[in-house]
Amino acid sequence: MDSIQRIFKIGHGPSSSHTMGPRKAAMQFKAQYPNAGSFHVTLFGSLAATGKGHLTDVAIADELKPKPVDFTWKPQEVKEFHPNAITFEAFGDDAKMMGKWTVFSIGGGEIMEKEAASVGEKSIYPHTKMKDILTCCEENGMQFWEYVQKHEDERMWPYLEEVWLVMKDAVRRGLENEGVLPGSIKLARKASAYMIKASGFRGSLKRRSQMFAYALAVAEENASGGKVVTAPTCGSAGVLPGVLFGLHKAYGFSDKKIIRALATAGLIGNLVKNNASISGAEVGCQGEVGTACAMAAAAASQLFGATPAQIEYAAEMGLEHHLGLTCDPIAGLVQIPCIERNAFAASRAMDACNFAIMSDGKHRVTFDKVVITMKRTGKDLPSLYRETSEGGLAIDHLG
Numbered sequence: 001m002d003s004i005q006r007i008f009k010i011g012h013g014p015s016s017s018h019t020m021g022p023r024k025a026a027m028q029f030k031a032q033y034p035n036a037g038s039f040h041v042t043l044f045g046s047l048a049a050t051g052k053g054h055l056t057d058v059a060i061a062d063e064l065k066p067k068p069v070d071f072t073w074k075p076q077e078v079k080e081f082h083p084n085a086i087t088f089e090a091f092g093d094d095a096k097m098m099g100k101w102t103v104f105s106i107g108g109g110e111i112m113e114k115e116a117a118s119v120g121e122k123s124i125y126p127h128t129k130m131k132d133i134l135t136c137c138e139e140n141g142m143q144f145w146e147y148v149q150k151h152e153d154e155r156m157w158p159y160l161e162e163v164w165l166v167m168k169d170a171v172r173r174g175l176e177n178e179g180v181l182p183g184s185i186k187l188a189r190k191a192s193a194y195m196i197k198a199s200g201f202r203g204s205l206k207r208r209s210q211m212f213a214y215a216l217a218v219a220e221e222n223a224s225g226g227k228v229v230t231a232p233t234c235g236s237a238g239v240l241p242g243v244l245f246g247l248h249k250a251y252g253f254s255d256k257k258i259i260r261a262l263a264t265a266g267l268i269g270n271l272v273k274n275n276a277s278i279s280g281a282e283v284g285c286q287g288e289v290g291t292a293c294a295m296a297a298a299a300a301s302q303l304f305g306a307t308p309a310q311i312e313y314a315a316e317m318g319l320e321h322h323l324g325l326t327c328d329p330i331a332g333l334v335q336i337p338c339i340e341r342n343a344f345a346a347s348r349a350m351d352a353c354n355f356a357i358m359s360d361g362k363h364r365v366t367f368d369k370v371v372i373t374m375k376r377t378g379k380d381l382p383s384l385y386r387e388t389s390e391g392g393l394a395i396d397h398l399g
Helices: 016-032 045-050 057-063 130-140 144-151 158-174 191-198 203-223 239-251 255-275 289-303 307-319 338-358 367-380
Strands: 010-012 038-043 068-074 084-091 097-107 110-112 228-229
Touching: 010 016, 010 158, 016 038, 016 045, 016 057, 016 084, 016 110, 038 045, 038 057, 045 068, 045 289, 057 068, 110 307, 130 144, 130 255, 130 307, 130 367, 144 158, 144 255, 144 289, 158 191, 158 203, 158 239, 158 255, 158 289, 191 203, 203 228, 203 239, 203 338, 239 255, 239 289, 239 338, 255 289, 255 307, 255 367, 289 307, 289 338, 307 338, 307 367
Parallel strands: 038 068
Antiparallel strands: 010 228, 038 084, 084 097, 097 110
8 A cells, every 4th residue: 555645635626536636637748748739638437427517627727728728528438447537639839649648537636547557556554454454553552543654754744734734724714715616506605604503502512513514614615626635535525624623623632643543544545545446436425425434433533542443443334334325416516415425424423433432343344344345336336326427316406
């Protein structure tokens, strides 16, 4: 597995696979052909199906400017390697092709050429399964964050500090911003109003309501193209900061403890990415919001003093109870049902945390088993339920 720093990418929404990844690819292609007179971009599969709602063309054109860019959309043509495929073509002033490149946006802001997949990513961890990591931690008396620290380089902690700062800033901006989100469905922001209403409650109801507001705040910032952190994706970016910001405010957990919890969350996300997928186009929303819930459940459990076995249990439940979750965004926008799902997944993460801490950590279904099941379930989902806006809520919302 590669560094957890690749799970937490800082950038602008609304989508890690449809906005961040294509933007990164366009930047690399432009650097390869700086003297091109114009560009042509063909989007395939999921990128073509929901690309306009996700601002894929806007992100690519912004990177390739000031040169003109023509787009071709082929939603019905799905490449075998991954549903999110892009072909770039560069042309000289004489209209002759200078170069061509096909690349895949594989989720979480990552891009990959098909040929590079056989080589594999750089591995800095000796284990790729939770079972082996759990054994290593128990044999050495380590917490998960200590396991991460052992295998990452010195850049990790400063980077996670920056990640936490960006998360907090996204929450605060989202709580202040009001109005209507961009896009055809004219969805009004809710985070600010939810925060005001939450202030009138007491005890656990107040904490839970505030957590809704925090998760909504980040999800709404993402939907408006604001600066967020993939955790593990843009579409699920509100879950982890919603939980961590809520616990930071309600229980006074220090920034240092929060950042250690981020390391544990990153490890959980890394395991899912390595053994299954965090791409909604590949496995549905279970790979995005489900993984985010598992990450948040693990982070919260650590903050409350859980053992590694209890943390593993919390992460397992966070993912297990999202199995089969489809990706069917209305109008191709990361708004409905995405934004509400962030809030509910934050709440479910706390339920998993509480349930796991009450247990001794022993349970029948392992985290590794759920990850593999999620991958298989995602492959079995019809393509119309995997980020194409051709099924589910995306077609029935007007009825």
